[in-house]
Every structure is written in structure tokens, then in C-alpha cells.
Amino acid sequence: MFIQTEPTPNPSSLKFIPGRPVMDAGTADFTTRDQAAQSPLAQRLFDVDGVTGVFLGSDFITATKDDSRDWQILKPMILGAIMQHFTSGQPVIVGGGNDTIEGEDTEVIAQIRELIEARVRPVVARDGGDIIFRGFKGGVVYLNMRGACAGCPSSTATLKNGIENMLRHFVPEVQSVEAVN
Numbered sequence: 613m614f615i616q617t618e619p620t621p622n623p624s625s626l627k628f629i630p631g632r633p634v635m636d637a638g639t640a641d642f643t644t645r646d647q648a649a650q651s652p653l654a655q656r657l658f659d660v661d662g663v664t665g666v667f668l669g670s671d672f673i674t675a676t677k678d679d680s681r682d683w684q685i686l687k688p689m690i691l692g693a694i695m696q697h698f699t700s701g702q703p704v705i706v707g708g709g710n711d712t713i714e715g716e717d718t719e720v721i722a723q724i725r726e727l728i729e730a731r732v733r734p735v736v737a738r739d740g741g742d743i744i745f746r747g748f749k750g751g752v753v754y755l756n757m758r759g760a761c762a763g764c765p766s767s768t769a770t771l772k773n774g775i776e777n778m779l780r781h782f783v784p785e786v787q788s789v790e791a792v793n
Contacts, residue, residue: 620740625760627740640668641758656693667759674740674759751787
């Protein structure tokens with residue numbers, strides 16, 4: 613099994629591409645070992661000392677490390693954990709992912725979701741992360757940045773200069789975009 617790695621805009625996160633599907637549908641984001649109880653793969657990755665976050669996408673895994681740790685030391689251990697998981701035959705997730713979207717569907721919300729799905733999520737996924745629509749109220753779109761995008765130094769610029777400007781252009785009801793946890 614050959615696992616490719618790619619840097620992300622977040623220096624604390626690295627994208628691992630195992631060359632096979634990771635999640636059948638949705639995504640899963642784990643910031644603690646306890647949250648990862650439903651994922652044998654994420655549990656293995658949290659066993660690597662220095663891993664502080666695991667994000668599972670359709671065909672990639674993003675690992676986030678403690679700033680005091682070096683990728684030269686962590687990367688081989690993470691590669692080994694991923695390889696060990698896929699050769700074990702265990703599922704990636706027991707049950708479903710933890711990706712839930714809340715809010716009632718209105719025409720404006722449908723437009724916002726479509727723009728995020730078609731134009732934003734694919735770009736963000738290339739950088740090892742994801743963005744989830746969480747709501748729309750009073751002209752403000754609430755989004756959750758996950759994976760490499762959570763805590764990325766450029767995530768505020770991405771939200772304000774990229775996503776907010778695009779949404780305001782296509783959906784006049786949108787006044788601003790805010791990140792939520």
C-alpha cells in the first residue's frame with residue numbers, strides 16, 4: 613500500500629492519501645481521543661504521541677499535530693498507523709460520520725448550501741479540510757471549518773475574502789460569514 617502525503621496551508625496539519633476510499637459518505641472530525649471512539653482508524657492515529665486532531669474525508673485523512681512536535685518524526689508513525697488500520701480489515705467508522713447539518717430549508721439556505729457544496733467544499737478538501745454549513749440568521753452565514761482548515765492561519769482570510777465575497781455576490785441576503793465551533 614502506497615500512501616501519498618500533501619502539505620496543507622496549515623503547518624500543523626498534513627494530508628494523507630491512502631489511494632482508497634476512507635469515508636463512504638460525509639466526513640468525520642475528531643479533536644480528542646474520546647470523540648474518536650466510533651473510529652478505529654482515528655483511535656490508532658491518536659495513539660501516536662503528538663497527534664491532536666484527525667479529520668476523515670472521502671479519500672483522505674488529515675492529521676493535526678502538537679506545535680512542539682516535528683513532522684519528520686510523526687509522519688512515519690502516522691503512515692504506519694494508517695497502513696496497519698487498512699490491512700487489519702477494521703471499518704474506518706463504526707456507525708456513521710459525525711457530519712450533521714442543522715437549520716430549516718428555505719430558498720436562501722438552499723442557495724447557500726449549493727454554493728458551498730459546489731464551489732467551496734471541493735477547494736477546501738484539496739487542502740485537507742472541510743467546511744460545513746451550520747446556519748443562516750439575520751444575514752449572517754455560520755460555517756464550521758474542519759480538518760486542516762480549523763486553526764489554519766489563512767482560514768480567516770478564506771472566510772472573509774473568499775467565501776463571504778462569493779456568497780454576497782450570488783445571494784444578496786448574505787451580509788457576512790462567521791466561523792463557529
